[in-house]
Amino acid sequence: MNSEQNLTREEAIAILNTPDEQLNELIERAGALRKKYKGNHVSIHLLTNARSGNCSQNCAYCAQSCRSHADIEKYKWVDDEKLYGDNTFVHDHKLSRHCIGLSGMKFSDDEIEELASKIRKMKEEGTHLCCSIGFLTKKQALMLKEAGLDRINHNLNTSRSNYPNICTTHTYEQRVNNIHMLQDLGFEICSGGIIGMGESKEDVVDMLLDLKEINPEALPINFLIPIKGTPLQDRDTSNLTPEYCLKVLCLARLLVPTSDIRCAAGREIYFKGREKELLTVVNSIFASGYLTADGQGIQDTIKTITDAGFTCEVESD
Numbered sequence: 001m002n003s004e005q006n007l008t009r010e011e012a013i014a015i016l017n018t019p020d021e022q023l024n025e026l027i028e029r030a031g032a033l034r035k036k037y038k039g040n041h042v043s044i045h046l047l048t049n050a051r052s053g054n055c056s057q058n059c060a061y062c063a064q065s066c067r068s069h070a071d072i073e074k075y076k077w078v079d080d081e082k083l084y085g086d087n088t089f090v091h092d093h094k095l096s097r098h099c100i101g102l103s104g105m106k107f108s109d110d111e112i113e114e115l116a117s118k119i120r121k122m123k124e125e126g127t128h129l130c131c132s133i134g135f136l137t138k139k140q141a142l143m144l145k146e147a148g149l150d151r152i153n154h155n156l157n158t159s160r161s162n163y164p165n166i167c168t169t170h171t172y173e174q175r176v177n178n179i180h181m182l183q184d185l186g187f188e189i190c191s192g193g194i195i196g197m198g199e200s201k202e203d204v205v206d207m208l209l210d211l212k213e214i215n216p217e218a219l220p221i222n223f224l225i226p227i228k229g230t231p232l233q234d235r236d237t238s239n240l241t242p243e244y245c246l247k248v249l250c251l252a253r254l255l256v257p258t259s260d261i262r263c264a265a266g267r268e269i270y271f272k273g274r275e276k277e278l279l280t281v282v283n284s285i286f287a288s289g290y291l292t293a294d295g296q297g298i299q300d301t302i303k304t305i306t307d308a309g310f311t312c313e314v315e316s317d
């Protein structure tokens with residue numbers, strides 16, 4: 001069998017079909033790469049939902065979409081007090097990064113300038129920032145770059161062939177092109193996907209193979225939390241056993257070993273009691289919630305990491 005990045009599509013599918021009795025060996029194999037490239041550290045990210053709801057797009061999993069009737073707070077800009085308070089929290093707790101999510105796919109130049117001024121202010125504290133934002137024009141991306149934005153999150157979410165089952169208001173290709181444009185401008189990229197939306201194992205592999213091509217600095221894997229009011233509210237997630245979820249994360253580590261593999265949404269649900277195995281493979285997690293879903297608080301997150309025998313990465317600035 002090939003090692004690390006050179007896995008074939010068939011070998012990658014076979015990894016997702018690893019018998020549960022051989023999971024420990026797979027975790028060991030992925031864990032060796034995690035150790036080689038990421039040591040024993042876990043980076044903690046804090047997410048602030050800077051703009052919520054009213055999105056024109058129809059992503060089936062998303063509570064903020066025009067298709068969703070989820071009971072969420074909707075606002076154009078989160079209060080400055082919350083945004084800057086979260087940024088200071090990241091700074092004071094020496095967390096790895098402050099992630100800022102904005103609903104929506106297109107923004108006016110004025111809106112981007114408003115965001116750029118907020119970024120300039122947050123960068124005064126030296127925090128590492130990542131914006132999860134829709135499609136930017138080159139001009140807008142440069143405005144954010146000049147303001148000091150380090151990284152942009154733009155997920156592939158699922159495979160190219162499964163994409164139309166999840167969203168029809170934009171294409172997979174648009175997402176890939178947007179990521180390449182941002183890479184060409186020198187942005188670090190955070191890009192990953194969501195598992196549990198009815199995709200096949202082949203879809204998971206195809207998405208991860210495309211992510212391997214992109215080679216993002218961070219690769220977040222979300223495990224679906226069906227949200228009431230979204231088209232996926234009744235999605236059966238019984239296939240998301242801890243064993244299967246771990247196999248997906250192991251495959252991500254084997255294919256893109258140098259990336260920060262992050263277990264994002266669903267960590268507290270699907271990995272309860274399996275944190276040591278989880279952190280053997282991934283080196284990055286969120287604290288304090290995921291946009292419209294609650295998560296684990298910071299002290300509990302730190303305890304989870306240290307109890308499992310790992311150390312928290314301290315922000316370098």
Ligand code: SF4
Nearest residue numbers: 055059062065103104
């Ligand atoms: S995932 Fe983003 S683009 Fe899709 S509906 Fe939600 S906010 Fe809009």
